[in-house]
Amino acid sequence: MKLITFIHKYNKTFFLLAIAMLIVSCVEEIPIESEGFEEAIVIEGTITNELRQHEIKLSRVYAIDSTGPSALSGADVRVIGNSEFEFQESEPGIYVSKDSFAASPGVDYELNILVNGQEYRSQTAQLPGTSNIGQLDANRVDYQGEDGVAITLSNQTSTGDANYYRYEFTETFKFTSNMFKSTDIIIEDGLAKLVPKQKEEYTCYQTNNSQDIILANTNSLSEDSVNDLLINFIDADHPKISNRYSLLVKQYVINREAYSYYQILEELSGSENIFSQSQPGYFEGNIENINNPEEKVIGFFNVSSVSTKRIYFNYQDFYNPDGIRPKFVSDASCEVTFPTIEVLKEQLENNGVRWYETPIPLPLNQERPVYVVPRRCVDCTVFGTNEKPEFWED
Template identity: 75%
Template structure:
């Protein structure tokens, strides 16, 4: 379930009202009504925070539509001005952190209209307890599950939202020490100009993960599934890391995201259980009837990282999953004209030179597709600063 898909569903049917209470609105299946979309969370992290503005788009058009030219401010004990760094993306000029006991309000002026959120305060903080990685079978698929266990005996129920950033190390199908170049129509071998065997890829989660301990005696989150990595995925083939971000959110924010989750998970948008409404905490000052998608929240954040290796759960002698099946790494022997063209297009890599001829002579060259040798097709060859082996 992806957060982006959730908003697309909302865009198509405009089943939204951003008011302080939940108001029912029938789902409409015909016609299209534009609405402003506001996304933003300010946390207790000292950083430059981000607010995103866009407009809904019809199914027959390409979207989303960034909303530019807005005056965006977050007001607390002081006023924080946000500047547009790219279409629809507004970043605070200064780094700041939300503080306890302070009322914060989002204020936006755009296209002659003024919008403001309800006042929000920073919730209590709650640290992540333990992250665990275990090999399991989930819905018939073998893989590794990363789960969270959070024990915080405070006697006060909390509402949580989770995000994660996964980073994994992987290798290309083949290890080669030379590159092939063409000089004056002659194929020559040179030492490799860059690292192409070991790479890293980083992905931001799109899943909406929620937890609610309000009905429990202890503020505990137990065995919450954060991510599941299938054993067939290349991301599990070497070393894998997951950074989990835990947001303690308000009850109102939890309700907002919970409805968003249920609305987007409905197998049939026109089923009897379809709620047909949506709620937020942002309104047009002069037009309370305007439909607005989004929620402005103040949240406390904690983070934790976990690592594991392929051999922690699987036989190291196994054939490990790759981005490219070995069967797709066909070795070819192109004639010189085609070879020159393939090198110019960065489409191939040297495999071997079958005859021991001097490198300054034209010679037969065996090559394979670039993706079989060059891991930068799928990631970066720069090791992340946080990476630990």
């Protein structure tokens, strides 16, 4: 089965190719200026058909050799549609709608921003058609010469004008430390003492958000449906799949202007998160300064319909459950040492070691009381959290 993938990373050799593709395709070209610039305002915002509080991000980005973007505070932010929705600053540069709302079909939405005496306004946008994620599949594959698990997506037949898609995902995985220990060592009144472990350190969870832009375009296909789109590939040697893995995928139906914008952004920065990137050049989106149309404004105001779906799989679904599972720390790095009481005290103060074994029952042998190993070999919270997510299903 052929995997359709639009997952790309920043590579300058693809830049001219991407522009050429935009010119010859049915997607409208977004003008790009390659000359440098001193600074520009960055506006990043999407409203969807989800009933929730929506978010707009504002910052200023500087030349590529600067220290990066800075949050833009003190703005008056509103989205105008069938009603006027006000946003308030929740943290520097982050504006959240005061009330929950959902974008409705057939309504023109416009983003308005007043800051530092300047007014910024987006082009109007309507909610595009809808399309639900029909199926997520996980399969063991050989992908570009690497063994691992590929997660692919197929969506259901769309309604309305749904030809362009953008995807995000959040992965969460369960993992264990190299060693299970139920005992801790402490120093009390100058003496080593064994105590029961006070927190969970063997089983943990880690959550990561997608960083790549993932796009799909069905405009040239006979059916408005995406089939076997590669969303994520996890290498067999990564601890992510060592126990249980979950992926939550969010599908955005976007218009062709937004699709074109994200294609170019993908080539320029390798990430759709323009709020955290230093841009190597300038390209415009669908927002302008009403007072000064010549001002450079980076960003795009989106109105999207959204569909989500989650998948789980276990290590033993694809690999030998009795085999050696990938870990964050190699067993060879878990060296057992036998420190003096003075060294042990310092190691414990720095939270650098965990109890491994007691050669002679305490309180005897206080000069060298216990064997220890590096903390990372016992304490899984070095790499994640021991709090089980509310959504998690075992």
